[in-house]
Amino acid sequence: MRIHRAPWFWAWVAAFAAFLATWSISAGGGGGAALAVAALTFASFSVLTGLGQMLVITMGPGNVDLSIPATMTLAGTLSLKLMGEMTGPVWAIMLAGLVSALAVGACAGVVNFALIRLLRIPPIIATLSASFLYQSLAIWSNRGLRIKPPAALAEFATGRAILGIPNLALVALVISIGFWVALNRSGFGRRLSAIGQNPRAARLAGVPVARIMGTTYVTCAKMAALTGFLLACFSGGAALNMGAEFLLMSIAVTVIGGSSIAGGDSNVPGIWAGALFMYLIVSMLNSYGLGAGVRLLSTGVIIIAIVAVASGRKAQA
């Protein structure tokens, strides 16, 4: 196998280039490790949301989950509220928080898919309008309070237990491996890819289309909820706008990573490259001292350029 043909190859090259460019202009030689730790930590959040979004995008044109930010916020808010009110052993509180966050995600996924399936609303509209619902629920239950996560969880989320690698990156890595296995080795992954290529043909070949699509939307929302939970623990509490940047980010890392927007083709390694690249490009522009406006503009241009190059490469292949 020629490695430069792999869809994630150029994304990794870009990520390394961005790393070197940022490192070279940051002061001192010790900046490298710190930069790597920061990049891995923040990339973990993008990876976790991106994995879910990738699953949805794999189902083909029109499928996208725009409710990720609102689901993150709602899950983070509700789980922290629950943990703040609970008394008992620490492990039980932490477990309850995690389970409640995932349950919120599962509910959001079910609502999303019900809107798409039962009311036949296009996924973009369905998930966008559902996200207003989730956001409102979050605002209503939050009421301006900022509840701190249990100390043990905050410690875990910011810690580096093994070889100095951030715990969050390890969590994201384990989950990524799980996604890779599901997509490349399981019957579910096969059927998902079939739907992404041709939903009608998939149905006629016996693929239970509704079940696979439902599972996918629920999984995506659960991933958003998990990210919201971890992000709230990491940053010392849930904030109402904590998910905002992950709307574009989850789509960008999927596309930059080399998954096909046309559907049917996904890849997990690319998600990591895309997430690291997106973080590094922002910190690079930061270290050049550019303002927020220029930074956003440059980020947009770079994403467009990468997608254009990637799709050109596919057309030749």
Added chain:
Amino acid sequence: MASARPNTTGPEPVVILDGASKSFGALRALDHVDLRIDPGECLGLVGHNGAGKSTLVNLVTGQFAASEGRVIYPGAKDHRQAGIRAISQEGMLCPNLTVLENLQVVQRDLTGWSWRRLAARRIGAALDAIFPGHRIRPEMPVFDMTLAEQQMVEIAIGFAQGAHPARLVVLDEPTSSLDASISAQLLAHLRRFCAEGGAVVFISHMLGEVFEVADRIVVMRDGHIIADRAAKGFTRQGLVDAMGHVADESHEPSALRIRALGNRSDAILRTPEGVEARKGEIVGLAGLAGHGQAEALARFYLAQSSDWRSLAEPAVVFVAGDRKRDGVMPIWSIRRNLALAALGHLCRLGMVDRAAENALSADWQARIGIRTPDMANPILSLSGGNQQKVLFARALATTAAVVVMDDPMRGVDIGTKTEVYDMIRHEAAEGRTFLWYSTEMDEILNCDRVFVFRDGAISAELEGERITEANILAASFEFGDAA
């Protein structure tokens, strides 16, 4: 072959086909056809599936260029200037546009500020002339109209005044969605149009209508015009006989025909339309294309399979005919395409057992003869015939007792066909049941029982000795007088 009608010194013909042929790859859809259509003529065009009617129409209307020979429009430089219009069988209107806007799509001279007024006058005049008493407003969007109203608009657009007046209008099954009284209005208009010097090519499975409106009938078979004379020169039975291969009615009752399939009440399946089958039976769905066979099969398949559950042993499997739309997974390997329907069988604890998958695909590559050095190659590297074999193998590799086939041999070479026929016979002998929609007569003649479809319903059920081309043709066309 084609009659060279005595050329009176009347007006010039609208169109002349001079030895025109059209090939699609190895398939010769139209073979050296001579035809001239004069002003004032109403030509009925009949033939069974694949006889070449559509190809002939597409040459006349300038949609295809002839592979050989010429298509001449005397006195005009192209079909548009010659005033040739076509009204197709399946709706060509854009549903999101209004009637006026749909007229503008085909009439490119409708420009400028007041095009809507001009368009409304043209379409209104045509609708009033053809369908007096219609209730269609030109500002209506097409999706708000009934199927019959859409068909009426399409017909009116065909006859509407334009930059080049209509001189020859081709109507392909124009009455399929019209009720009797509206059809009668249309037929009356066609006669009026011809009396005023216009020409019409009329294609219909309702032979009563053809006789009512046509003054000359052209019969096609296998890309040739096999009869071309005045309508009075045909009887209805004679017309049906002409469409079939009367001369070589020599197909011996195949071994299948005398198979013992048990009592007719032992049917293991019955569709809402009334198609039924016994275990091990090959049941054919015949009739002209587009008369509800494919829909009946799709409905049956979808009702028998689930959107939510995937069984390791599905009850029914589907073999697609339209490979691109219904079958092939374009970015996958041959192996993955083949294994898709049997996936439930190949999974252990949710994971695909790749050794079992490889074994399955190697087994079927050998059994059905998929010509590739490596089953890991992309499916699109195969020829169309071999892709079709993969879709067959996909279905047969399951344990399903019923195989539904939606005209799967369309555009497949004869070698592949023979191999697959053998495979089907073998599988039927082992007890599998086949529901086989086919537009090809020789495939239908190989079935144990045949249901002929017309207008979405079964018009005849034939079995054993009664499965003949003549019977199938007779049931495909409607004899009753048009309204």
